[in-house]
Amino acid sequence: MEQRQALETIRNGILSKNLLTIFGDCAVEYVGRATSILPSGKRLIIIKGDNSISIHQNRLVKPTNYMVKSRFSVQEKGNQFILTAKKDKPIETLTITFDSVDDINSYDLELTDDLRLAGSERDLNDLLMQDLSMIEPGLKPLNQQQEFGKGIADIVAEDKNGNPVVIELKRREADYACVSQLQRYMRQIAKLKGKNPRGILLAPSIRPKAREMLEELNLEFAVLDFVLKPSSVEKACITGLQKKQTTITEHWHKK
Amino acid sequence: MEQRQALETIRNGILSKNLLTIFGDCAVEYVGRATSILPSGKRLIIIKGDNSISIHQNRLVKPTNYMVKSRFSVQEKGNQFILTAKKDKPIETLTITFDSVDDINSYDLELTDDLRLAGSERDLNDLLMQDLSMIEPGLKPLNQQQEFGKGIADIVAEDKNGNPVVIELKRREADYACVSQLQRYMRQIAKLKGKNPRGILLAPSIRPKAREMLEELNLEFAVLDFVLKPSSVEKACITGLQKKQTTITEHWHKK
DNA sequence: GCTGGGAGAGGCTTA
């Protein structure tokens, strides 16, 4: 492909906020949060209307290199031409040096985001707030996303005995990090209120060792059982949310 | 673009492990770890030789929908044709229904990964192990990536007084999660050894409230100052790693 | 295969 024309197509594509794909032989250098070099080779470059750029090899969903909200510049340099993407905060530079370009496509596309997704943690949270008794009889919601000075608790509730309960909700298997998160909220509340509330980690499952940690910290785990029902016509929705089991580490309370 | 030909190109592209780009009008439905619907519209689909697929709109580096290690199937359905990607564990289905295809490109590409990146945490870790005195005079390395039954500590060392020191290294600004991680290692070691070692969080910076938490937990913070030097010819490297400051919360020790 | 953890994480929401 003729270089002059390639440059022109790229410049116009960027200006018109088209989705640009460039396939060609190029080397890539990145300097910013880290440093990387990609030796010369055939790659697919995608430039989008929101000034994001990504460089793809023929494997992995994730691009080899990328940058969001970049400022682009294109310049010739002998038989090569150089596409540069820059960004501040932090300072980042992505330099793509093309030896040759095989193919450029410029697609006129809206910058919309039409995806409708269901089953995110926020969806489950909203569902739960309608009926916490699924977790435990008599459990009443007090607040959602409550700020505690050291983070934000998903759900704050009150059990049938009037004890405050902090609930951390996860849509997937809980790990150490989830337990730590709950632990952090608990610590902070204890510090502020001078009293230890109950803490419940609510997730589809929990890794065994994370559960050990949870129990050592005198926290509770409850199984979150939900079903995602795809509706091909209207929208995706959640059909069920059912508590299967609550593990209250009674031996700890007794200790 | 003629449908029959489109199908053939796609089938061949997948079989030959080419990098395929398909631009066309399509609707997408995903059912798996979550559920999502993307109404009909122009999109760019990328299929790679490692059987990963991603669907891109004209914004964001991240694809709208994606799947790794998928099994593909293509079939006609009247004036439409349907590209399906499936996966087990967990069961996931991605269904792309094309109303029309404007453009298909099939690029013959190796499945290699040529990126050379420097400045990752592992790089810094290796550098640090050579000389921990940058953090504190007399600090001697004992182990790297040591398993403790509740996770893996980055560096275990011994200070000039013979006290064990656990060091958690982060290449970027430390947050709550980093502090929690160190806290977890400390807890476990205290439980196993019956003695409290020192814990040092080593990072370029730390968020103010994370630092509060750190100090409340009687942990220490040290600034990790490193420079990434891009070498345009050979490889990227790190030129410096210098301790600027160690903040030991003396008032806590005295308390 | 499971576990643990990093990532140039990206991206979103709210204060």
Add this chain to the structure above:
DNA sequence: TAAGCCTTTCCCAGC
């Protein structure tokens, strides 16, 4: 803008 946190996180290394 920064803080906080979720993500169909993705991806890799170790066992």
